[in-house]
Amino acid sequence: MGVAQSWRTQSSRYRLAGSKCNECKNYYFPVTVVCSNCESDNLEVINFKGTGKLVEWTRVDEGASGFDHVVPYYFAIIQLDEGVRLSAQLVSVMDESKITDGMPVRMTFRKLMESTREGIIEYGFKAEPVNPI
Amino acid sequence: MKQRQKVAIIGTGMTAFGDLYEYEITDISNLAIFEALRSSKVSRKLIESLYVGNMGSNVFENQENLGNLISTYSGIKSPSFKIQAAEASGAVALRTAYKNILSESKDIVMVLGVEKMTETTKQPELQHALATGLDTMWETKMGATMGALFAIMAKSHMKKYGTTREQIAQVVVKNHNNGAKNPKAQFHNKLTIEKVMNSKPVATPLNLFDACAMSDGAASVILAAEDVAYSYDSDPIFIIDSKQGFAPIALHQRDSLTEFSGTKFAAEKLYKDHSISNKDISFAEVHDIFSISEIIAIESLGLVPVGEGGKATEEGVTSLDGEIPINTSGGLKARGAPLGATGIAQAIEVYEQFKGSAEKRQVKDINYAMSHSMGGSGGTSVVTLYGRGN
Amino acid sequence: MSVGIEGYGVYIPYFRITVKEIARMWNDDHKTISKGINVIEKAVPDMDEDTATISVNAARNALNHSGIDPKNLEAIYVGSESHPYAVKPTAVTVAEAIGATPYMTAADLEFACKAGTAGMQMVFGLVKANEIKYGLAIGTDCAQGRPGDALEYTAGAGGAAFIIGNEAPIATLEGMASFTTDTPDFWRREGARYPSHAGRFTGEPSYFRHTISATERLLNKLNLNVEDFDRISFHQPNGRFPLSAAKILNIPREKVEDSLCVVKVGNTYSAASMVGFARQLDLAKPGERILLVSYGSGAGSDAFSFVVTDEIENKRDRAVLVDQYISRRKELDYAMYAKHRGKFVME
Ligand SMILES: [Zn+2]
Numbered sequence: 001m002g003v004a005q006s007w008r009t010q011s012s013r014y015r016l017a018g019s020k021c022n023e024c025k026n027y028y029f030p031v032t033v034v035c036s037n038c039e040s041d042n043l044e045v046i047n048f049k050g051t052g053k054l055v056e057w058t059r060v061d062e063g064a065s066g067f068d069h070v071v072p073y074y075f076a077i078i079q080l081d082e083g084v085r086l087s088a089q090l091v092s093v094m095d096e097s098k099i100t101d102g103m104p105v106r107m108t109f110r111k112l113m114e115s116t117r118e119g120i121i122e123y124g125f126k127a128e129p130v131n132p133i
Numbered sequence: 134m135k136q137r138q139k140v141a142i143i144g145t146g147m148t149a150f151g152d153l154y155e156y157e158i159t160d161i162s163n164l165a166i167f168e169a170l171r172s173s174k175v176s177r178k179l180i181e182s183l184y185v186g187n188m189g190s191n192v193f194e195n196q197e198n199l200g201n202l203i204s205t206y207s208g209i210k211s212p213s214f215k216i217q218a219a220e221a222s223g224a225v226a227l228r229t230a231y232k233n234i235l236s237e238s239k240d241i242v243m244v245l246g247v248e249k250m251t252e253t254t255k256q257p258e259l260q261h262a263l264a265t266g267l268d269t270m271w272e273t274k275m276g277a278t279m280g281a282l283f284a285i286m287a288k289s290h291m292k293k294y295g296t297t298r299e300q301i302a303q304v305v306v307k308n309h310n311n312g313a314k315n316p317k318a319q320f321h322n323k324l325t326i327e328k329v330m331n332s333k334p335v336a337t338p339l340n341l342f343d344a345c346a347m348s349d350g351a352a353s354v355i356l357a358a359e360d361v362a363y364s365y366d367s368d369p370i371f372i373i374d375s376k377q378g379f380a381p382i383a384l385h386q387r388d389s390l391t392e393f394s395g396t397k398f399a400a401e402k403l404y405k406d407h408s409i410s411n412k413d414i415s416f417a418e419v420h421d422i423f424s425i426s427e428i429i430a431i432e433s434l435g436l437v438p439v440g441e442g443g444k445a446t447e448e449g450v451t452s453l454d455g456e457i458p459i460n461t462s463g464g465l466k467a468r469g470a471p472l473g474a475t476g477i478a479q480a481i482e483v484y485e486q487f488k489g490s491a492e493k494r495q496v497k498d499i500n501y502a503m504s505h506s507m508g509g510s511g512g513t514s515v516v517t518l519y520g521r522g523n
Numbered sequence: 524m525s526v527g528i529e530g531y532g533v534y535i536p537y538f539r540i541t542v543k544e545i546a547r548m549w550n551d552d553h554k555t556i557s558k559g560i561n562v563i564e565k566a567v568p569d570m571d572e573d574t575a576t577i578s579v580n581a582a583r584n585a586l587n588h589s590g591i592d593p594k595n596l597e598a599i600y601v602g603s604e605s606h607p608y609a610v611k612p613t614a615v616t617v618a619e620a621i622g623a624t625p626y627m628t629a630a631d632l633e634f635a636c637k638a639g640t641a642g643m644q645m646v647f648g649l650v651k652a653n654e655i656k657y658g659l660a661i662g663t664d665c666a667q668g669r670p671g672d673a674l675e676y677t678a679g680a681g682g683a684a685f686i687i688g689n690e691a692p693i694a695t696l697e698g699m700a701s702f703t704t705d706t707p708d709f710w711r712r713e714g715a716r717y718p719s720h721a722g723r724f725t726g727e728p729s730y731f732r733h734t735i736s737a738t739e740r741l742l743n744k745l746n747l748n749v750e751d752f753d754r755i756s757f758h759q760p761n762g763r764f765p766l767s768a769a770k771i772l773n774i775p776r777e778k779v780e781d782s783l784c785v786v787k788v789g790n791t792y793s794a795a796s797m798v799g800f801a802r803q804l805d806l807a808k809p810g811e812r813i814l815l816v817s818y819g820s821g822a823g824s825d826a827f828s829f830v831v832t833d834e835i836e837n838k839r840d841r842a843v844l845v846d847q848y849i850s851r852r853k854e855l856d857y858a859m860y861a862k863h864r865g866k867f868v869m870e
Binding site for chain 1: 537569570571572573575576579580583607608616619620621622847851852853862869
């Protein structure tokens with residue numbers, strides 16, 4: 001990720017900034033400049049609360065570059081309370097057998113991936129169980 | 134002059150798929166291109182356009198402007214350009230060529246699908262290259278791999294429809310059985326359900342043998358307008374139609390984790406526009422980039438009832454001697470999956486089946502055939518319908 | 524209302540390595556060591572955690588607890604000896620992540636294990652001077668100990684965040700005092716991977732002299748006696764030093780014991796005395812007086828006296844207790860611990 005890209009996506013990675021269409025009331029994650037539903041550009045930036053539920057997950061044993069040394073890790077699709085879905089790693093799992101569908105999760109703050117020793121560090125959201133498991 | 138309806142395949146050429154370490158990307162392209170020219174007896178001067186389907190020359194070889202590169206080394210000096218739609222690059226290139234002929238701007242064109250993946254030797258780098266077809270910021274950065282996304286679809290499908298892990302593994306077993314009968318396939322070994330399930334874990338519940346292997350390869354077809362085709366082939370095989378369907382790029386943005394909505398859209402439109410049904414399809418080549426992908430694809434294509442893809446596979450419905458043989462070539466799994474070449478390789482398998490030259494994997498009494506290719510985790514879908522002249 | 528703590532929060536990673544497991548690696552007798560340092564295990568960050576992520580998560584807990592709008596935070600200071608960057612502040616990442624930017628000031632602080640309380644002093648000063656309404660002071664570390672060194676048994680990870688203001692404090696500040704000298708008991712040169720320390724020199728002329736002198740200075744300043752305090756949190760480089768300091772000051776050990784998170788999470792460096800203070804606040808009742816004394820090598824101590832207010836009960840249900848983080852644990856063996864802490868040469 002380039003420095004400018006890292007910088008401009010910060011609000012969505014750090015604070016779950018998204019967009020709400022003031023015309024059709026659709027929510028978007030991340031921030032967008034046009035509503036793909038009603039084509040309106042009357043959108044407002046909102047921060048999602050960061051709580052939601054686990055839709056589906058998998059334990060990744062074969063990671064891509066930047067993730068290859070941290071396997072296994074859990075990758076999940078999360079549905080936020082506002083209704084929007086996103087992809088996130090699932091962390092703070094002490095016992096994999098206790099992960100359940102629909103489990104309440106909240107967003108925590110982590111490094112997204114291993115970075116080189118000299119580049120910028122990419123931070124962002126990852127999900128964790130609301131009730132420790 | 135009546136509106137053109139169909140486009141014929143009048144020539145095919147394909148390299149064996151696998152570790153082609155001794156060849157450059159231009160070499161394997163030439164092997165496929167010149168075989169297609171020879172088989173069609175079309176002079177290369179008559180090629181009016183060259184469409185190159187390729188996913189990752191930028192990532193794998195640091196090479197772009199691929200159309201120009203391949204034109205230069207093959208001597209096909211027509212307009213040429215690369216078409217990129219991740220793993221569906223070849224199929225989108227084929228569809229674009231088909232559409233260009235229908236619009237009567239061209240009479241004879243060439244489509245090449247090519248991928249040289251073995252410059253990458255490390256698994257994480259391969260995973261990274263494949264993941265460029267996903268939403269790199271909001272999926273890949275969050276830890277998604279192709280394996281992870283298809284694993285999530287597999288888990289959902291298992292929960293929703295009771296599909297078993299064994300049924301998913303059976304896709305691989307069947308495709309390796311077919312691949313063993315295909316001289317150009319990358320893998321000729323047979324597998325068992327146990328071997329698939331005991332291979333190295335990739336993303337639960339999927340294992341290494343559920344996934345396609347890295348592969349080099351090129352495949353080329355020459356297409357001609359219906360009115361031109363008969364000068365080259367008295368019994369031409371036609372592309373009757375090719376539809377492209379859309380789904381959001383990120384899996385999390387889709388309404389369903391257990392269907393390919395773009396595939397479903399394209400297939401339904403094909404059936405409707407040509408007043409045919411799934412019963413008219415004699416066999417199909419589908420995008421089995423992961424085992425589970427074939428199960429979901431045959432459901433979304435309407436070839437088996439929704440939720441019964443696993444059961445149909447287990448019961449042999451999709452085997453070579455079943456009601457609707459799927460991936461007679463061995464599919465991406467066994468024939469090999471040089472990404473951009475796969476869509477063209479599918480068309481060549483269909484062509485060979487129609488021509489009766491598929492030897493030990495020959496399907497009998499062919500009416501219509503279908504090929505299906507996808508980019509990414511299913512955001513881009515292309516479904517193509519083939520048949521004979523009246 | 525006078526200036527005080529508006530809300531606080533901690534964050535402690537959930538991985539642990541036991542003293543027993545580290546002793547196994549280095550052929551030490553874990554019973555003797557554990558008894559000597561009064562530590563059973565220590566917290567280890569996940570592979571994707573560092574001082575910035577721990578600070579953000581602690582700060583979010585503090586924000587929830589305080590109930591204030593992050594836009595009202597006008598100063599953020601992060602004290603640590605393990606900032607992720609040599610140049611580029613941790614505090615700005617915290618500020619962005621919690622939504623406090625841009626009309627605010629921020630800086631990273633470094634003073635071994637007392638950089639966090641140095642930040643508290645600065646925020647108290649700004650609020651008292653009516654320059655800002657609210658400020659946030661954080662102490663966080665992901666401490667590194669040289670493999671095989673005595674420090675490896677205690678070098679833990681954790682963070683504590685305190686929001687300071689004068690609207691509805693749960694504990695008001697009575698006063699603060701410091702004691703600072705140039706005492707070279709522990710250091711890390713620029714570019715060095717692990718810190719060095721002066722063995723037993725870290726005790727008498729360093730930890731004890733500064734901790735006790737700062738405490739006595741504060742007592743004199745406020746005209747208080749040690750008996751006036753109900754709860755105490757000293758810096759806790761191990762589980763033994765704070766108890767010895769209490770003994771020297773004639774403080775019954777019960778007043779210190781509740782603060783001793785070090786036994787189960789190790790020495791969290793800049794966070795250590797603040798996490799101990801947070802646990803005391805978790806347990807405190809209105810009207811109680813709490814003494815907080817940090818110690819940072821090099822060396823200095825900051826002492827604070829707080830009086831708990833009725834407001835603590837109003838905010839109680841929004842607090843994430845220190846014990847919730849202490850009880851959340853997953854053990855690592857030494858090999859996984861070494862991987863987590865980046866001790867393998869990978870490139
Ligand atoms: Zn709208």
